[in-house]
Structure formats: C-alpha cells, structure tokens
Amino acid sequence: MHLGLDTDELNSCVACGLCLPHCPTFVITGSDTESPRGRIALMRAVQDDDAPITDELVRSIETCVQCRGCETACPSAVPFGRLMEGTRAALADSGRITPRWQRWALSMLRRRRLVLAGSTLLALAIRLRLVPTRRLGLPARMPLRRPALRTSGSDVWLFTGCVMDAWQRDVHLAVQRVLEAAGVGVEPTGATAPCCGALHIHAGLEADTKDLARQVMAGLSSDDRPILVDAAGCGAMLKDYGHLLDSDEARAFSARVFDVHEWLAGHLDDLQARQEVVPLPLTVAVQDPCHLRHVQRAHQAVTEVLRPFVAEVVNLDDDGLCCGAGGAYSMMEPKLARAIRERKTASVARSGASVVASANPGCSLHLAAVGLDVLHPLELVDQALSSVGTQANPNTVGVSAGGLGAAEAGT
Amino acid sequence: MVSVLTATRRVFNPLRRNHNEASASASNAVADTADSDDTALVADLIDALGADRVRADSAARYLASHDASIYREGNAGPICFPESTEHVVACVEAAVRHGRAISPRGAGTGLAGGAAPLGRPVVVSTTRMNKLLSVDVENGIAWVQPGIVNLDLSRALAPHGVHFAPDPSSQSVCTIGGNVANNSGGPHCLAYGVTSAHVLAIEAVLSDASVVTLGDLTAEPAGYDLRGAFVGSEGMCGVATAVAVRLTPNPPAVRTMMLAFQDVSHAASTVSAIIAAGIVPAAIEMMDQRCVAAVEDFAQAGYPKDAAAVLLVEVDGPAGGVAIAGEKIAEIAEANQAATVRTAADEDERARLWKGRKSAFGAVANVMPDYYLHDTVVPRTKLVEVLERIYEIVDRHDLIVLNVFHAGDGNLHPLLAYDSRVPGVRERVHAAGREIIELSLDMGGALTGEHGIGVEKRDYMNRMFSAVDLQQQGLLRSSFDPYCRMNPGKVLPSSHSCSDISALRASDAAGVWG
Amino acid sequence: MTDHEAAYDAALQEFAAEVGPDGPVCVRGGATRWALGGEPTSDTREVNAPAGVVAFEPAEMTVRVRAGTTVSELHQQLAGAGQRTALPEREGGTVGGALMVGESSIARLGRGAVRESLLQACYVCADGQIASGGAATVKNVSGFDLCRLLVGSLGTLGLLGEALLRTFPIPESERWVQLRGADPAATKACDTAASVLWDGSDMWVLLSGYEPDVQEDMNRLRDCSDASAPPELPSHRWICTPAEAVAFGDYATSVGVDLSGRNGSSGRFVAEIGVGVVHASVPQPQRIVASGVVELNRRFKQRFDPSGRLNPGRDPLKKT
Incomplete structure (x- = not known):
C-alpha cells in the first residue's frame, strides 16, 4: 500500500539507532517495533515492498506518542513527525486507525x-x-x-x-x-x-x-x-x-x-523593569513539553523566563524524554503512558524540586494525576508578581492558585 | 535510558549461584530436526517467559532481522525479551528442544550484520536486562546486565567518580552486551584499551543452556583466559547475562583540542608525529572535509567547514602532564601547518566537539540516503598513503567517500555514501569496498578494528587468515559451542564453521512476511 | 605452500619443523617459572623457540620479536627509542615464557597487564603447522581472539614462535618511594602510582609520569622517602581480588593459612595494592574453580591438542 510518504524523506533514515534512547516507548518495551527506527522501517516495508498491514504493524504506529524526541536526536534530520502524520492519515483513510467514535469526539x-x-x-x-x-x-x-x-x-x-x-x-x-x-x-x-x-x-x-x-x-x-x-x-x-x-x-x-x-524571553526587561520582583521561595523543576523542546525547540525560554521569579530552577536529568501525555495518548494508551510517566516522576523525584513547571496542559494534567504539584510556568511568574509586598509563604505558594495537583495531593 | 540505578550495596555474585549443569546437557539429545513452523516453539517460549516477553508476529520479526548494517538477508524467528539469567536459560532450552539456533541481540546498532539472525533462530533481545546490579568500589568493578546502555552505565557511575572507558560513537544507545560481543572500542580506546581490557568476568548461558562464569575478580583467573576468548566472539560462544566491568577513574584533567588543516596529509603527518614524540593522547580523531560539512550543521561544533581535515585530540591524566602534552601537540600541529589550533574552553565546548564526531555515521544521510562503511586498520605510519589511495579508488568508481576515523590507532572508517536507487551503484560500492579492504590488508592491516566481522566481512576472512588460522579460530568457537547453535553463520567462512550450515537449515524459505 | 605460510620466516619454519607433528614436546625458555602448573612428564622432548627482534617500529609502538628472546634483551633494544613493553623482566626469562605464564609485572597498575600486550601470535599447533592469531595493528577485532587464549596457557594449546607486542613510551620520571606505617588507602590520592606494594605496615610506591605530576604526588604522600628499589618479594605468588589483597591476613585465614608467624611459619607478605597479587612466604592453597569452568578448560585442551602432546603435565588451572 502506498502511504503517500515522500520517498526522500522516508529514505533519509540510515537506521543508525541514535534515536532509540530518546523514544519513550522503546525505552519501556525494548522492542524495535516501538522505536522510531523500527517504525520508519515498517513504513518503508509497507510503501516500498507492499508488506501486509498487520494488526501488530498498526499497533506499532498507534503506540507512537508523537513526541518527536527522535527528531532532535537524529543526525540525519529525518522528519519523523511528518512521516508519522502521513502514515496515520493513510491508515485512518483506510479505516485501520481512529474509529468512528473517536472521529466524532474530535469533531x-x-x-x-x-x-x-x-x-x-x-x-x-x-x-x-x-x-x-x-x-x-x-x-x-x-x-x-x-x-x-x-x-x-x-x-x-x-x-x-x-x-x-x-x-x-x-x-x-x-x-x-x-x-x-x-x-x-x-x-x-x-x-x-x-x-x-x-x-x-x-x-x-x-x-x-x-x-x-x-x-x-x-x-x-x-x-x-x-x-x-x-x-x-x-x-x-x-x-x-x-x-x-x-x-x-x-x-x-x-x-x-x-x-x-x-x-517573553525577548521582553524580560520590560517585565522586570516595571515591577520589583521577590522570587518565590521554591525549587522548581522544569518539565520540557516535547512540542516545545523537540518541535518548537524553544524550551530554553521557559527556564530563562522563570529564573528571576523563583528561588531555584532545576532541569530534569532525562534528556527531555517524553512524559507520556501526548495529547489524547494518555487516554488511548493508558498502560504505556503510565509506564512512561513513571520515568518522568522518578526524574522529578531525583531533582529534589517541590513544584513542576509545565508549559503544556496535557503534560500538566498527566503529571498532576499522580500527585505532582504542577503549574504552568507563568502561573508561578504571576504569583511572584502578585506577591510583591506580601510575605510569600512557601506552604501556600504553588498550591493556592488552583494548581491542578492541589486537590489530588490531598492538601 | 537510565533504568535503575542507584548502586546497591548488595554485591552481585554469580559465582555463588547453584547451577545444574548436568540436566542442561541432557536436553541436548532432543530435537534433531527443526519444526516447520514456529507455533510449538512460541507456545513453549510463552510458557516459560510469559506472553509479554515474546513476540512472534511478522512486524517484530522483520525488524529483528536487521541491525544498523546494510545486510538485508536476516530472518528472525520469535523474539524473546528476557529479564533474568533464568529467562535466558529458558530461551536456550526451548530453542534446543525445537532444533533452533539462538541469536543474541542488544540495541541492534552493529555495522557488520553480526546481529542479523540467520536461519530463523530464536532472537534473545537483552534490552530489558538493563540493570546495574552492583557497584563494588573496593574491587574497582560493577556487575551489570548485558542490556544496560553504555552511556547510561557511565552516567550511573558518575557519583563514584568513575566511568566505563570504551566509548563507541553509538554509546548513547549501544549495550554493554553488544560491546562485549564486538570487543568495542571508541575514540578513547587509544589510551585506555578496548572492551576486552575492561571486562573482568562474564556470566554466560552456553549453547547447552548451562550457566558459567568466565573469569573472576582476581588479578589472574585460573585456567585459560576464557573471558578474553569470549569477548569479541560476536554472540557465537554464548549469551552474556551479567558482566563485571572495570571502573576507570575519571581523569583529573582533560584537554580537548581541535586542529584544522588545509591538506589531509598534514593532518595525517601530525598524527604520526604526535605518536613518534612519545605522547599517547586519550584520543586522536580525524574527519575529512566532506564529513565535517555533513556533521557541522547538526552538531554546531564549530568545525571550520572549509578545512580539508579536522583532528580532535584529547589528552587526559594528571594536570601537569596534560599541560605539557597539550603544548607539545600544539607545537607539532603548527610545525605541520595547522590552520587552526583551538582548545575547548569548557565542558560545554568539549561536549559539542565530541557530539559532532559521534554523530558522523548518522549525519551521512544529509549527503546520500545509503552508506557502506568499512572499518579497516592500517599501520599508523601508512595513514597518508592509504588515505590518498582511498580517494583514488573512490574517484575511479565514481563514488563519494566521507572519512571519519580513529587516526591514533590507524582505524579507518571510510563511508561510501550512495543512493541505492541508482542502477548499478551497489556493484560499484562493493567493488570499491573490496579494493579498500585489499589495500588495507596489503599495507599490513586488519579487516576490522571495532565493528566486527559479522556477515558483512565474513568472506574476507580468507584474505586475512590462512586455513590453519581459521581452523584454530573455529576450535575456539566450538570449544564454547560444540553444537554451533549460537548466532550461526557469522565471522567464519562456511568451511571453517563446524556445523553452522546445518543450524541454518530451518525453514528459511518462508520470508518474514510469509 | 600458500601465501600465508610463505610469510613466515625461516626461523619460524625451522621451529615448526623441530616441533613436528607428533610426540610430547615442550619449550624451554628461561625456566624461571618452570614448575608452574606442573612439570612436563619425563618423556617430553624439549625444544627451544627462535630468538631475536624481527622488527621494531617506534612510531607504530609495536615490536615483532621471536619467543626465545629474553625480555631484558628486548627491553634493552626498545630503550634506545625510549619505549618498553608490559612484560616482567626476570633473570633469563624469555618473551615466550612471560606470555605463556601470563603473570604481570609488579608495575601492572602503570604498565598494564601482560594479557593486553600480545597483538599477534605466530605459534606451532599440535599438528605441527604454523598458525597465527590477531593482527599486526594496535587495534583489531577480526575473528576470534586467539591471542587472549594463548596468554597464560603454559604452552598447552600451541607453542609460541613469534609475537607482535604493544610497546609504550617510558615515562619522563620514575621513582620508588617508601612510606612507613602506611594505610594502603593513602595512595588513592596518587595519580601516578604505577605500583603500590604493602607488607602490612610499610608501603613502597612507584611513581611514574611527567615530572610535575610525580612531584605533586610526592607532596600528597607527605612523609615518603626515596627508596632505591622495591622490597624483596617472598617467593610464593598468591592471586586474589584487590579487596582481599588489602585485607590479606583475613583472606589467608579464610583459606586456612596461618600468617601470624606462630608455629614456626613466616608471616611475611608483600601485597600489590589495587591489583590482587600477593607475594607470601607460604604457597597459596589450590584455588577452587567451578565445575563448568573446569569442563570448558578440558574442552579447549581436547580440541586444540587432541593427543595431549603440547607441554604434557602442565595445567593452567593448577598455576599456584
């Protein structure tokens, strides 16, 4: 079956494998079927050699979180996201993925x-x-x-x-x-x-x-x-x-x-010039949403913006590995999503931070669901700006502003 | 992929395990003929390992049939994902019962087809055996499972101020088991030695499903150096299930230098001059112009794209010596007309310089969609001559070559970049490859310095070794694996590999998608 | 004769002819470790390996040398270019002997293990033919590693005729220093220690490297004094782990040896710290080897030398 993928893009993968450790699903299953290199090889087998589209092959495509962590790791600049989107479009057109109820819900x-x-x-x-x-x-x-x-x-x-x-x-x-x-x-x-x-x-x-x-x-x-x-x-x-x-x-x-x-990173001076800032007494771990880090490649701006407003910003030690949220992925593939999340929560625990800053709603919901205190980075900045003149209380900061994790954390 | 990894105090000791070797050998009597399909075998494997540790579908088998090489004839049987030594034993027992061979697989980054399974064997993937079992600082070792990723190991060891010295370019993904199978090197093996020098003991499952620990933590284990014989055996002697790796103290000081030249021969003569001056740097890496241009966009390492050749030289050790050697190297480079001599100012710059080098193979796709990579070694004094002749060979065959290699030990990596869709190009690539190999051997060199023989270079073994030599190598293999069940069909040309041919008899005809 | 065989020089071919295709045979080198692993049986014919340095390439840092050459003679030639090998020098000891015995020098920390110095081996097999393993380059993974198998094999798998060895530069500065009443842990701070010997109270350290680094280490060690040479080593060589060497008394007791000096026995020992070799005045009891390892050793011997003609009576499992 022709998937409608660009041949040059498909052939730009030389199967070196440098993407493997950056793929959240490969890291969990250890199977090439759940790896970027493997998924591309399967796309190629289908498009070039007319390999049959088996249920397992479809699973291989469906289990991709589309975090695109493989793209930043790829020395050949393979446009994996585009290949995956194209493959899914072809599979959806032929009715192999995205059943009718999902289409209805999305519509x-x-x-x-x-x-x-x-x-x-x-x-x-x-x-x-x-x-x-x-x-x-x-x-x-x-x-x-x-x-x-x-x-x-x-x-x-x-x-x-x-x-x-x-x-x-x-x-x-x-x-x-x-x-x-x-x-x-x-x-x-x-x-x-x-x-x-x-x-x-x-x-x-x-x-x-x-x-x-x-x-x-x-x-x-x-x-x-x-x-x-x-x-x-x-x-x-x-x-x-x-x-x-x-x-x-x-x-x-x-x-x-x-x-x-x-x-905002380009307008930080405006922000700091207008108001005196008292940093919140918090150690904040920055969780890089994949679509900020691997797709927009703008994740460093979060740290830059946040740094003047909290006591300490720590980066996680997992090379920006996905948290498993993936838009609707955490609902479609709950088992894998949870396994992927465990690695992220372990990394957060190692960081010693009390609050996680996440610039993506899907990630923050997914992480808050296991009791992490997750806030949008600018919610923290907002708190720091509004606490000027009042004594910031480390016990209430972070959970007082309708933070999603607050309820579940049992506070 | 850091999976575990706090160092436990419990010292893992496979020497204390109680293995029943007698019962294992009894199982060898079973099954002379292979099953015609996998059904019963898969049922047995699922019985022993559980359904979520076995894959037998066509997509999984298709992917497990290949590694990072261009070899496309592999044919995997069921793929197992064991998590313990006992699981591996069960895999081997099941394979034996059903007359199948066993092919171990790590991350599948091999470049010679060593992990491409032949004859529909049971593929034993070690990716889930990725734990750091124990760190034994007093004895300077750590016990690890074979699937732990090389870089994850070094990261997990960092709090102890030590690391695992072999650092192949694929270290962010390749596994220690794969390093053991290929006796992997990497840039820093120039000073530190290859994997063989960094492995003290190996727990392995042999082809009769017995478990044995080769080597030990002592200075000189009793008997033959079985651990030394096992390292580099490309999965043909058994499946490693635990490895005691040496902990190398992080050097007190490091200096990384980038030297750029307007002429490849000046770079090569700089390499010879450094060695001749009695300096043994931790690493000396070389990239030619085409390679620099291909990686610079991705890595932004600051390599001058117009330089004909770039050398990365790293010296490490106590600070005094590092300073002395660093200055001498700068002098030598200038005497050899270096256009740029730059020392990395900080860890960040150092990391970027190395990132460029380590992503070179992957970055080749920016030039052409396919590549065929050789790994020959030549005497380092012959580098200039060999490089010139490689360019000549490649020009004659109208191909493109990127040279990126471990210059310090004469280990070449000429990458022949091509587009397999162009008619006739494969033939030209193979012809040029053969000439490069012949050239290297004629210069007194070796077929492969670190990638291994696998299937890719297997038929060149006769060119490097005599029949007697190969027969002796065959004895080493068959002493470990008299049944020729472990990763059959690799390394040794067919006439020297005992009964490998019969091990390959299993239903190879039906392809993976069949 | 194939190309490969023609590549062997006359000395090697004469050696192969002398070994021949049958009859028990052993090689006599310097006989410095003659009884290690058992003496050859009485009907064994003794032959001598050829001697002489074949080729030395300082810029390659390798040397091709015949097995009968003494290590001292080899090192003398290499010293002209400021290089040497990791092989230990013993009075009259040969290159072949050092490799087949496989014992590293007391400076193993700095110079590396003997097992890592053999790059290519040309040896006579049990059937009298010449085989070679490894390659003439410093790096090679072409095929199975016969070199590793041969080192320490006591000539029971093949008789070594010629070896290509790794060489390395002799450091700018080397000196032995002595510390009285020292803790073995004291040398952990040293960056240039090539050998650390400890007799239970005193310590001798060989500092080796660039002069400023050696000086720096001397400062770190504080109360050290120059020593002209390492201490005399007791005659028995024990093999253990580095941790066992540091606690050697306890280790000896655990294997049933009394080092207290009572009952007339001498308790003297000198441990190689960081390595796991201890020189003691009493022999080490036979080491216990797992049955699977014994079986593999038997298989190797049986396959490489089916008639058992190479160095009969010797067994690498019984080295101590």
Whole structure:
C-alpha cells in the first residue's frame, strides 16, 4: 500500500539507532517495533515492498506518542513527525486507525460552547464521584465555573484553544496578567479561533486539521499581531500550518506564532523593569513539553523566563524524554503512558524540586494525576508578581492558585 | 535510558549461584530436526517467559532481522525479551528442544550484520536486562546486565567518580552486551584499551543452556583466559547475562583540542608525529572535509567547514602532564601547518566537539540516503598513503567517500555514501569496498578494528587468515559451542564453521512476511 | 605452500619443523617459572623457540620479536627509542615464557597487564603447522581472539614462535618511594602510582609520569622517602581480588593459612595494592574453580591438542 510518504524523506533514515534512547516507548518495551527506527522501517516495508498491514504493524504506529524526541536526536534530520502524520492519515483513510467514535469526539472540539458545557458537566460528575478519574487519567478536580475572558488591548493575541480553555482557563488568565505586567495589551482568541487541530492530525485526520487551520487563520488574519500560545502542543501545530497548507498565507501566519515564553524571553526587561520582583521561595523543576523542546525547540525560554521569579530552577536529568501525555495518548494508551510517566516522576523525584513547571496542559494534567504539584510556568511568574509586598509563604505558594495537583495531593 | 540505578550495596555474585549443569546437557539429545513452523516453539517460549516477553508476529520479526548494517538477508524467528539469567536459560532450552539456533541481540546498532539472525533462530533481545546490579568500589568493578546502555552505565557511575572507558560513537544507545560481543572500542580506546581490557568476568548461558562464569575478580583467573576468548566472539560462544566491568577513574584533567588543516596529509603527518614524540593522547580523531560539512550543521561544533581535515585530540591524566602534552601537540600541529589550533574552553565546548564526531555515521544521510562503511586498520605510519589511495579508488568508481576515523590507532572508517536507487551503484560500492579492504590488508592491516566481522566481512576472512588460522579460530568457537547453535553463520567462512550450515537449515524459505 | 605460510620466516619454519607433528614436546625458555602448573612428564622432548627482534617500529609502538628472546634483551633494544613493553623482566626469562605464564609485572597498575600486550601470535599447533592469531595493528577485532587464549596457557594449546607486542613510551620520571606505617588507602590520592606494594605496615610506591605530576604526588604522600628499589618479594605468588589483597591476613585465614608467624611459619607478605597479587612466604592453597569452568578448560585442551602432546603435565588451572 502506498502511504503517500515522500520517498526522500522516508529514505533519509540510515537506521543508525541514535534515536532509540530518546523514544519513550522503546525505552519501556525494548522492542524495535516501538522505536522510531523500527517504525520508519515498517513504513518503508509497507510503501516500498507492499508488506501486509498487520494488526501488530498498526499497533506499532498507534503506540507512537508523537513526541518527536527522535527528531532532535537524529543526525540525519529525518522528519519523523511528518512521516508519522502521513502514515496515520493513510491508515485512518483506510479505516485501520481512529474509529468512528473517536472521529466524532474530535469533531466536537471545534464547537466551543459544547466543549465548555461538556466540561462543566464533567466537572460536576467528578465532584459527585461519578467518574473514575484516576483510571481515565482525568484531573481529580475541575473548575465548575470559569471567570470570563477579557480583552485588555490589541498588542498581541493570546491563543486560548479548546480543551485548555475549558479546563484550565486560570492558566490563560495568569498568562494574561503576566503579559499585562510587561505592558502588553492582550486579546484572547476565544471563539475566534476555537481549536488548533493538533489532536486531529495526531489521529490521522488530515482533512479535518486543514479545515480547522483555515478557520483559525480566518479568525486571526485581520491584522499581523503576534499570536502567543501558552500550550506547547497548540503552538507547535499553529507553527506547522505553513507546511500543512503549503501556502504563502499559511507560512506568513505561522511566522506570527510564538510560544509565550519564547516571546517573553525577548521582553524580560520590560517585565522586570516595571515591577520589583521577590522570587518565590521554591525549587522548581522544569518539565520540557516535547512540542516545545523537540518541535518548537524553544524550551530554553521557559527556564530563562522563570529564573528571576523563583528561588531555584532545576532541569530534569532525562534528556527531555517524553512524559507520556501526548495529547489524547494518555487516554488511548493508558498502560504505556503510565509506564512512561513513571520515568518522568522518578526524574522529578531525583531533582529534589517541590513544584513542576509545565508549559503544556496535557503534560500538566498527566503529571498532576499522580500527585505532582504542577503549574504552568507563568502561573508561578504571576504569583511572584502578585506577591510583591506580601510575605510569600512557601506552604501556600504553588498550591493556592488552583494548581491542578492541589486537590489530588490531598492538601 | 537510565533504568535503575542507584548502586546497591548488595554485591552481585554469580559465582555463588547453584547451577545444574548436568540436566542442561541432557536436553541436548532432543530435537534433531527443526519444526516447520514456529507455533510449538512460541507456545513453549510463552510458557516459560510469559506472553509479554515474546513476540512472534511478522512486524517484530522483520525488524529483528536487521541491525544498523546494510545486510538485508536476516530472518528472525520469535523474539524473546528476557529479564533474568533464568529467562535466558529458558530461551536456550526451548530453542534446543525445537532444533533452533539462538541469536543474541542488544540495541541492534552493529555495522557488520553480526546481529542479523540467520536461519530463523530464536532472537534473545537483552534490552530489558538493563540493570546495574552492583557497584563494588573496593574491587574497582560493577556487575551489570548485558542490556544496560553504555552511556547510561557511565552516567550511573558518575557519583563514584568513575566511568566505563570504551566509548563507541553509538554509546548513547549501544549495550554493554553488544560491546562485549564486538570487543568495542571508541575514540578513547587509544589510551585506555578496548572492551576486552575492561571486562573482568562474564556470566554466560552456553549453547547447552548451562550457566558459567568466565573469569573472576582476581588479578589472574585460573585456567585459560576464557573471558578474553569470549569477548569479541560476536554472540557465537554464548549469551552474556551479567558482566563485571572495570571502573576507570575519571581523569583529573582533560584537554580537548581541535586542529584544522588545509591538506589531509598534514593532518595525517601530525598524527604520526604526535605518536613518534612519545605522547599517547586519550584520543586522536580525524574527519575529512566532506564529513565535517555533513556533521557541522547538526552538531554546531564549530568545525571550520572549509578545512580539508579536522583532528580532535584529547589528552587526559594528571594536570601537569596534560599541560605539557597539550603544548607539545600544539607545537607539532603548527610545525605541520595547522590552520587552526583551538582548545575547548569548557565542558560545554568539549561536549559539542565530541557530539559532532559521534554523530558522523548518522549525519551521512544529509549527503546520500545509503552508506557502506568499512572499518579497516592500517599501520599508523601508512595513514597518508592509504588515505590518498582511498580517494583514488573512490574517484575511479565514481563514488563519494566521507572519512571519519580513529587516526591514533590507524582505524579507518571510510563511508561510501550512495543512493541505492541508482542502477548499478551497489556493484560499484562493493567493488570499491573490496579494493579498500585489499589495500588495507596489503599495507599490513586488519579487516576490522571495532565493528566486527559479522556477515558483512565474513568472506574476507580468507584474505586475512590462512586455513590453519581459521581452523584454530573455529576450535575456539566450538570449544564454547560444540553444537554451533549460537548466532550461526557469522565471522567464519562456511568451511571453517563446524556445523553452522546445518543450524541454518530451518525453514528459511518462508520470508518474514510469509 | 600458500601465501600465508610463505610469510613466515625461516626461523619460524625451522621451529615448526623441530616441533613436528607428533610426540610430547615442550619449550624451554628461561625456566624461571618452570614448575608452574606442573612439570612436563619425563618423556617430553624439549625444544627451544627462535630468538631475536624481527622488527621494531617506534612510531607504530609495536615490536615483532621471536619467543626465545629474553625480555631484558628486548627491553634493552626498545630503550634506545625510549619505549618498553608490559612484560616482567626476570633473570633469563624469555618473551615466550612471560606470555605463556601470563603473570604481570609488579608495575601492572602503570604498565598494564601482560594479557593486553600480545597483538599477534605466530605459534606451532599440535599438528605441527604454523598458525597465527590477531593482527599486526594496535587495534583489531577480526575473528576470534586467539591471542587472549594463548596468554597464560603454559604452552598447552600451541607453542609460541613469534609475537607482535604493544610497546609504550617510558615515562619522563620514575621513582620508588617508601612510606612507613602506611594505610594502603593513602595512595588513592596518587595519580601516578604505577605500583603500590604493602607488607602490612610499610608501603613502597612507584611513581611514574611527567615530572610535575610525580612531584605533586610526592607532596600528597607527605612523609615518603626515596627508596632505591622495591622490597624483596617472598617467593610464593598468591592471586586474589584487590579487596582481599588489602585485607590479606583475613583472606589467608579464610583459606586456612596461618600468617601470624606462630608455629614456626613466616608471616611475611608483600601485597600489590589495587591489583590482587600477593607475594607470601607460604604457597597459596589450590584455588577452587567451578565445575563448568573446569569442563570448558578440558574442552579447549581436547580440541586444540587432541593427543595431549603440547607441554604434557602442565595445567593452567593448577598455576599456584
């Protein structure tokens, strides 16, 4: 079967194996079937030699977290993410992956009001203990009410997305406060740009993704303001529109997209000049979301932005290995996702940090589900800025601001 | 892939295990003919190991049929993922019962097809045997399982101020078991020696499913040096299940220098001059212009892309000597018309310089999609002449070569880069490869310095060794494995490898996807 | 005659002819360790390996030498180019003897083990033919490692005729120093110790390297004084682990040997710290070897020398 993959891209892998230790699934199973090199070899076998698409072969493709850690490790610059997305699209088209119910669920994400209402229902069900949160990898507590989004100016867009806006609007508001503290007027995208499409492309739904991309671009193209994104997965997706739609317009759009830390790193002076900063008395471990580190390659900005605002920032010792969240992956492949997460939590434990900063909602939910105290980096910055003049209390800092881990940590 | 790894105080001691060797040899009587399909074998393996430690589907077998070499004829049977010595014993017992051979597999980064299974054997993957079992500082060793990754081991040892010295370019992924099988080297073996010098004892499962510990922690183990004979045997003598590795103290001082030249011969003569001056650097690595250009974009090591050749020279040891040797090397380089002499200012710069070197093989895909790599060794005084003739050979065959190699010990790695889709190119690549090998041997060199013979170089063995030599090597192998069950068909040309041919009889006809 | 055989020189071919295809035979070198592992049976014919340095390439740091050459003579020639090998020098001891016995020098910490110095071996097999293992380069993994197998084999698998050995530069500065009443751990701080000998109270250290580093180590050791030579070594060589060497008294007791000096026995010993060799005035009891290892040793001997003609009576398992 022809997977529609670019032959040169497919052939750019020489099977050297340097990707293996950077693949979260290979590290767990030790099997080449769950490795980037192995997955590429299978794609090649299917596309070039017409190998049969067995269930096990499909599993090999499905188990990929799409973290793209292999890409940064690859000396040959194999565009693994693109190959994987292409393969999934071909498999989804032929009905081998992404069953109908998943497609239906994903199609709901663009319907913003439905997402918000559904999330409220879910939050209620969780309060009533009707949902086995731990088993489903859901947060132990979700907000029943959301403070409204508000516009404070028109310097930048703040991309709010779908699920994150419903589940973690607190984060958006904290991010907005930090930006405002740097003297920036913010307009949240809200209904203007309902969903980036990252989950869709992961599931192999290329046409749906393109639709969403066009919708987002249409909503945000009336001017050329920078588009700041506080979710690494969404940011990576928006930055990829240029390639996805292959048009000058899309490329110009993608060039306006910045991870909020990436952008703030260039405006740190504004932030520090406007306000006196008392660092929070915390040791914070920075968890690099894969789509920030391996895809956007902007992860160092998080440390840079965070450093002036907390007592100590520590980097984890696992070379940026994925945490296993992978968008919807933690729900689709719970067993592997949990095994992958164990390595991350062990690394966090070794770091000696009390709080984890994660710039991606999926990662923070996934990590908070095992009791880690996880906050968005800018939530910490926001706390540091707002605690000026008041005595910061190490016992309340970190868990007071609606941190996701708070409830489960039993505080 | 750090998997364990706090050093336990418990000292792992395979010498105390109680193995029943008599019962193992009894099982050899079983099964003279191989099963026609894998069903019963797989059932047995699952019975012994559990379903999640056995894979028998076509996708898994297809991938386990290959390593990082271009050899494509491998044919794996079921793949097992044992987690203990007992599991490995069970794999071998099942293989014996069903008349199958056994092929051990580590990370599959071998470049000579050594891990490409022939004849549909049971593949024993050691990737889940990746624990650091114990650190014994008093005896200067650590016991590890064979699947532990080379770099993970050194990282886990870092708190003790020691490391495992062999550092192949694939060290971030290759396993200690694979290092033992190939007697792996790496840049720093120039001063520190190859794997053989860093392994004191090996617990291995032999082809009769018996478990034996070769060597021990003493200065000179009694009897023949079985551990020395096992290292480098490419999986043909048994499956290593635990290895006692030597702990090498981290050097008190290190100096890493990058020397760039406008002429390859100036770089090569610098190498000879350094050795002749009585300096033994920890490493001397060389890359030619094409290689530098291919890796620089990825590694951003700061190599001058226009230089004809770049040398990486590292000296380590006590600070006084490092300073003296470093200055002498700079003088020698300048006397040999070096265009750049740069010393890494800090650990960060040093790491980047090495990253470039260690990613060279993978980076070749930036030039061409396929490569065929040789690993010959020549006397280091012949480097200039050999390099010139390699360029001449490659030009004549209208190919591209990237040279990246361990210049200090004369270990060449000419990478013939090509695109296999071009008609006739494979033939030219093989012809050029053969000429490079002939040239190296004519210069008094060796077929392979660290990648091993595997299947790729097997048929060149007659060129390097006499029939008597090969017969003697065959005796070493058959003393360990009289049944020729362990990784059959490798290293020795067919007429010298006991009954390997019959071990390969199993249903090879049906391909993996069959 | 094939190309390979033609490559062997006349001296080697004469040696092979002398060994011949049958009859028990052994090689006499300097006979410095003649009784190690058992003496040859009485009907054994003695032959001598050829002698002489064949080729020395200082810039390669290798030397090709015939097995009958004495180590002292070899080292004398190498010293001209400021190099030497890891082989121990014994009065009259030969290169072949040193390799077949396989005992490292007391400076093993600095110079490496004998087993690591043999790069290529040309030897006469049990059937009288010449075989060679290894390669003429400092690095080689072409095929199985016959060199490792031969070192320490007491000539029971093949009779060594010629060896290619690794050489290395003689360090700029080398000196023995002595410390009185020292703890073996004291030398851990030393970067240049090539040998550390300890007799239970005093310690002798061979410092070896660049002059500034040797000086630095002397400062670290503080109360050391120059010693002209290492102490005289008791005649029996024990093999143990480095940890057992540091606690040698306890180790000896654990294997049933009384080193207290009572009952008329001398308790003198000199331990090689960091290595696991101890020189004592009483012999080491036979080491216990696992049955699987004994069986493998038997198989090797049986395959390489089916008629048992090479050095009959000797057994590397019984070296102590």
